[in-house]
Amino acid sequence: MIGSNGNYWESLCKRCGLCCYSKTVEEDRVVYHMDMPCRDLDTDTSRCRIYETRFKDNPTCRKMTLLKAMLAPYLPPSCGYVEWAQRKGIRFARKLRIVYLHGHR
Numbered sequence: 001m002i003g004s005n006g007n008y009w010e011s012l013c014k015r016c017g018l019c020c021y022s023k024t025v026e027e028d029r030v031v032y033h034m035d036m037p038c039r040d041l042d043t044d045t046s047r048c049r050i051y052e053t054r055f056k057d058n059p060t061c062r063k064m065t066l067l068k069a070m071l072a073p074y075l076p077p078s079c080g081y082v083e084w085a086q087r088k089g090i091r092f093a094r095k096l097r098i099v100y101l102h103g104h105r
């Protein structure tokens with residue numbers, strides 16, 4: 001499948017928006033703070049409001065790279081890049097429990 005811009009790599013993203021929430025990596029788990037989305041995430045649609053210009057307009061946005069797909073322990077197992085790396089046999093990240101925390105701190 002090819003993404004809207006014809007880019008195979010970007011087409012791997014399922015547009016779930018999970019990586020656009022604040023996360024805390026602890027010893028054996030990753031806590032996703034579901035009450036702390038990126039300012040540019042539309043939480044109704046889970047889509048980025050500034051997708052095309054996100055790296056220019058939001059300095060906190062980080063590109064998904066091959067190394068992250070392979071090694072980033074904070075990505076959820078349902079992430080399209082994690083699944084892709086697993087299918088390729090190149091996912092080596094430490095396995096962490098994922099906790100989705102709802103509600104205010």
Ligand code: SF4
Nearest residue numbers: 013014017019079080
């Ligand atoms: S967690 Fe993975 S699949 Fe979901 S939006 Fe982020 S990069 Fe895409």
